[in-house]
Amino acid sequence: MNSEMKLRFGRKVISVEEARAELYAYVMPTETETVSLPKSFGRRLANDIYADHAVPHFRRSGVDGYAVRSEDIATATQDSPVVLRVIERIPSGTMPQLTIREGTAARIMTGAPVPDGADAVVMLEMTDSLQDASVATGDVKVRIKKNVQAASNITPIAGEVARGEFVIAGGSQIGPGDAAILATFGYSEVEVYRKPKVAIFSTGSELLQVEQEMQPGKIRNSNSYMLAAQVEAAGGSAWIMPALTDDPEEVEAALAAVLPDVDLILTSGGVSVGDFDVVVELFGRFDGKLLFNKVAMRPGTPTSAALWKGKLLIALSGNPGASFVGFELFAKPIIKKMLGSQCPEAKASTAFLDVTYDKPSAYPRYIRGTSRVESGTIWVQPAGIDKSSIMVSIKDADCLIWLPPGGQGYQRGDGVRIYTTL
Amino acid sequence: MNSEMKLRFGRKVISVEEARAELYAYVMPTETETVSLPKSFGRRLANDIYADHAVPHFRRSGVDGYAVRSEDIATATQDSPVVLRVIERIPSGTMPQLTIREGTAARIMTGAPVPDGADAVVMLEMTDSLQDASVATGDVKVRIKKNVQAASNITPIAGEVARGEFVIAGGSQIGPGDAAILATFGYSEVEVYRKPKVAIFSTGSELLQVEQEMQPGKIRNSNSYMLAAQVEAAGGSAWIMPALTDDPEEVEAALAAVLPDVDLILTSGGVSVGDFDVVVELFGRFDGKLLFNKVAMRPGTPTSAALWKGKLLIALSGNPGASFVGFELFAKPIIKKMLGSQCPEAKASTAFLDVTYDKPSAYPRYIRGTSRVESGTIWVQPAGIDKSSIMVSIKDADCLIWLPPGGQGYQRGDGVRIYTTL
Structure with missing residues (x-):
């Protein structure tokens, strides 16, 4: 087997986790x-x-009412209220000027600083003003109709957040x-x-640009736009590059040209065993380092990656479903790591399978799934199970359903692992 | 009771659903x-x-291999292969020139159009090329080692999407x-x-701008930024306006000035029964129509709304938690309706309560919650239950837990309704 044949057929398969570890070794956060x-x-x-600073940085009233000394109103009831002299009126944002002493109170608003001397605030609803309380001076009095515990309705300094708290x-x-x-x-x-810049290339002589008229045997390039939307959702900045033909020299030149300006390159297509799989050819001729070219997963087994002039290149399968899944498993966590995320991988969770799925696989499957909740329980099924189009079903997926390799397939009600993609 | 007193104390309470219906009556999609x-x-x-157009718009090969007449290879096995003459080579994106007749085949790539006459494609792995198959002419032959059913590995025209399909x-x-x-x-x-333009005002003389140094008794305006982030996440364009003091004339002038330029106004603060609740005063003096000023919900009972010069104004409570919840329940669905969403309200679902919550309420509660999944079952608890800060806990919430009014509180394991906010 020559070296190109080895790239095509003599591939060494590694797990998704091993593949990610290969990639992570070369990921650095972007500058800030x-x-x-x-x-x-x-x-x-x-x-x-x-x-x-502490939150609050003053003793804060939690209600509209009267700041009081709780001992002054210890006997207050509806039938036997306590009358206090109102010495001040404290809107939010102003500092009290006076100290509350025996027999006095201050009218206070929600969020305002509680005056010295007061150790509780009585809600407005539990009081009667004996004069118009909006007059801040003079012999304003208030009838307090309920006693409250010391500290009532006061958030102490740093009661929410201490100074220096993480x-x-x-x-x-x-x-x-x-x-x-x-x-x-x-x-x-x-x-x-900084948002990682991600160049996106689709390969294949069958690809038309979006604005082109349809032609016999050709299709419009849709993967690049799907991947760009995934890149943006992950926090990156997507650069959609012109689709590439099946000419290996052209592919090498186009990728090499953009490499200095981006943080990551994604390609879709050209990684399997067809005669025109140009990304495979690229790996045979470039001066970079192939990291892997076969991953134990379905879809997307031929997903490949390389390090080239210090930049990562992830080569996804051209099939839209495989491309979507490959992005979620490999490109998204890389972009999130470049952005400093502490948890770059999709959140793993559990659910019950809503259908019977009797296609065992030699490799773990990552199936685009849709979830529903019934009585607090999560049920999942393959997205678009009622649809014949891979492409149309992608928009309905909100998770990846992970099924382990081997086995006899899975029954409705079996517990499965899922990864949230939304 | 005079009219201002009525606005403060004589409020008519309506349900969250009634309040939304009041608002929806005045919501139109934005232009496009x-x-x-x-x-x-x-x-x-x-x-x-x-x-x-149909997808595919030609009979498409699903694999790399050979396009054949299935009847020609009906007897093919590993030990007794059938040999066919290869008359053409069909890369993706090119139209076949020849028809497959008895005894012939065409080398075909994934995604390429299947030639007339062929009714199946045999995977490359089940074949042996008898000469270099990359030469498209001459006496190239292929050994087919497995029979396949008619239609195998061919997606028919419109097999994914029919022309005209929704x-x-x-x-x-x-x-x-x-x-x-x-x-x-x-x-x-x-x-x-078009993204709805949403002006955001916070009211209160205690508010400092973000860039200001701390001052005694004052706090920085944080609600406007929280709401702006909620507006942007909902698909709107947030206009953070300078915070307003407690002067009703200033508030009226500031809101009236921005009204012609926006699709929606949000205020936070000034809606309860305090002496300086300027939004209440605004509703007493403006020439708009008050839609509601009390909603059967906690937090945020005094949440109010008005129609003013043809625009909606939603007045949220100043408490950060109430402001967050009020946005999710009222402003978010309005913004989504303006954007043409068919399902503007937060998705309702069910979960199990992870803690005992024994605070019955006269009104339904909407508690900011965090969820976790265990064995396919969703458990929720109030966000930041271990934290004393409302503000710090908001970032941890991924749902609202709805608890009906009355009752004796709720036990761990009780089923509850939740609304997804993320």
């Missing part, structure tokens, strides 16, 4: 960049975030809750990882 | 715009998509699978709904 807080939504944080891990994707935390701690600008 | 296919990812389709519903969010379909059917440009 600073963006405004609103531009950071959906991006990944470059640094751990710690609280630069609040968000670097690598986290910035969602609404993170945005609130970053704003609270003054991050008008946020350091995030 | 045309963007390039790669720019359409994540956007929502303005139109139903139908297949403009493939994607208008209002769908364009994901990787949709991108592949759009590319296949030649949509280099895609008509999508």
